[in-house]
Amino acid sequence: MLPGSIQITGEALSGGEIKDICDSLKENSVRLLSVRACQLSDRDFGRVCGGVAQCHALAQLNLNLGVVSNICRVKQLAEALTTNRSVQTLFLHGSPLTDAGLACLNPALSTHPSLVSLDLGDCMLGDEGLQLICGMLPPDGAKSGLKELTLSANPAVTSKGWARLAIAVAHSSQLRVLNLDYNPLGDKIAGMLAVAVASSRTLEVLDLEGTGLTNQSAQIFLDMVENYPTCLRMLILAENNISTELQQQISDLLSEGEEEEEKEGEALGGAGSREREREREKTIWVAQNNSSSHMVLVTSGLGDSLLAETEM
Numbered sequence: 001m002l003p004g005s006i007q008i009t010g011e012a013l014s015g016g017e018i019k020d021i022c023d024s025l026k027e028n029s030v031r032l033l034s035v036r037a038c039q040l041s042d043r044d045f046g047r048v049c050g051g052v053a054q055c056h057a058l059a060q061l062n063l064n065l066g067v068v069s070n071i072c073r074v075k076q077l078a079e080a081l082t083t084n085r086s087v088q089t090l091f092l093h094g095s096p097l098t099d100a101g102l103a104c105l106n107p108a109l110s111t112h113p114s115l116v117s118l119d120l121g122d123c124m125l126g127d128e129g130l131q132l133i134c135g136m137l138p139p140d141g142a143k144s145g146l147k148e149l150t151l152s153a154n155p156a157v158t159s160k161g162w163a164r165l166a167i168a169v170a171h172s173s174q175l176r177v178l179n180l181d182y183n184p185l186g187d188k189i190a191g192m193l194a195v196a197v198a199s200s201r202t203l204e205v206l207d208l209e210g211t212g213l214t215n216q217s218a219q220i221f222l223d224m225v226e227n228y229p230t231c232l233r234m235l236i237l238a239e240n241n242i243s244t245e246l247q248q249q250i251s252d253l254l255s256e257g258e259e260e261e262e263k264e265g266e267a268l269g270g271a272g273s274r275e276r277e278r279e280r281e282k283t284i285w286v287a288q289n290n291s292s293s294h295m296v297l298v299t300s301g302l303g304d305s306l307l308a309e310t311e312m
Contacts, residue, residue: 004057005032012039018047025051025058034062036091045073049080058084062091064119074101081108081115089117093150099128106132113144121152121179127161129154134168137175148177152207155184166192170199181209181236190217197232198224204231210239218246225253 006021013021018040024030025048033052040048045067052058068074074097081087090109097105102125109115110132118136123129130151138145151157151165162185169175185193190213197203208217221235233254237247 004030005034006030007032007034007062008036008038009034010037013044015044018044022047022051025055028055028057030055031057032060032062033058034060034064034091035067036062037065038067040067042070042072046076049076052077052087053080053083055084056086058086060089060091061087063095064091065094066096068092068095068097068101071101071104074104078105078108081105081112085113087112088114089148090115091119092123093119093121093152095123097123097125097129099126099132102129102132106135110136116144116146116174117148118146119150121150121154123154124156125151125154126156127158127164130157130161130165134164137168137172139168139171140173145172145174147174148179149175150179151183152179153182157183159189162189163192166196169193169203170196172200172202175200175203177205178203179205179207180211181207183211185211185213187212187214187217191220194220194224197221198228198230200231202231205234205236206232207236208240209236213237213240213242215242215246218242218250222246222250222253225250 006024008017013035021033021035025033035048052061063077068077081090095101097120102120102123109118120129120133133149133151136146137149166189169178180193185208190208190211193206193208194217197206217240218237221237224230225232225235235250235254237250
């Protein structure tokens with residue numbers, strides 16, 4: 001376990017354990033709190049939220065897999081995030097939020113001064129929820145916004161909701177990573193997303209694994225990366241009806257673009273290159289996926305980096 005971290009999975013938390021968590025939060029000694037899939041009473045959840053509100057050191061909060069299980073808890077979390085100013089990454093994957101729950105959370109999320117990474121995968125969201133999320137992707141740098149957004153497995157969203165998101169992504173000044181895996185998007189919505197990616201000045205990673213795509217979508221993305229400048233560095237198309245050859249062609253072109261940028265950086269001089277790398281570290285959250293966990297490099301807003309492993 002990392003220094004300054006509390007990570008508990010799938011346990012029924014006792015009153016004593018809740019007290020220890022709350023005390024650590026109030027002492028500002030916790031930078032990562034993960035209680036994914038844990039069972040605790042509404043009263044104890046409220047106590048934890050009270051600790052989150054008071055903690056000035058907490059950078060990452062993982063409440064995945066049903067911890068935020070009712071509207072009462074949603075309201076308690078919203079109140080905590082209204083007071084807290086330090087949380088940068090919030091995981092709510094697998095919470096039965098629905099659009100109503102997100103509407104309750106939205107004022108706290110959209111005005112939080114530090115939040116840059118949000119996981120709302122498998123949260124039973126629909127078009128109204130997507131509209132709220134678009135407000136967290138501001139079109140200029142005057143307002144802070146999300147750098148990483150996960151919306152995996154929200155099948156109730158329709159083409160209208162995805163179209164709104166595509167427009168917001170196209171104009172977002174900060175979004176770097178977008179995970180839409182395991183949504184029934186199909187080729188039509190993928191075409192909208194291709195236009196958004198081509199327009200975006202910041203998006204570097206797009207995950208479309210298992211989204212019902214065919215070679216038609218892959219060909220559009222291939223044409224885009226082959227003929228137009230793009231910031232995209234990684235496009236994940238696994239678990240779709242797309243040929244291995246097309247996937248490899250896209251991957252090779254994206255790799256070539258990254259290599260060319262590195263060479264240009266070297267030509268401009270080592271000092272300038274190092275400065276750009278430092279700036280990149282300040283603004284990017286890099287996620288590496290495997291079958292059981294997410295590795296998230298937390299750098300934005302902290303003097304030193306916090307490397308945290310949190311399972312979904």
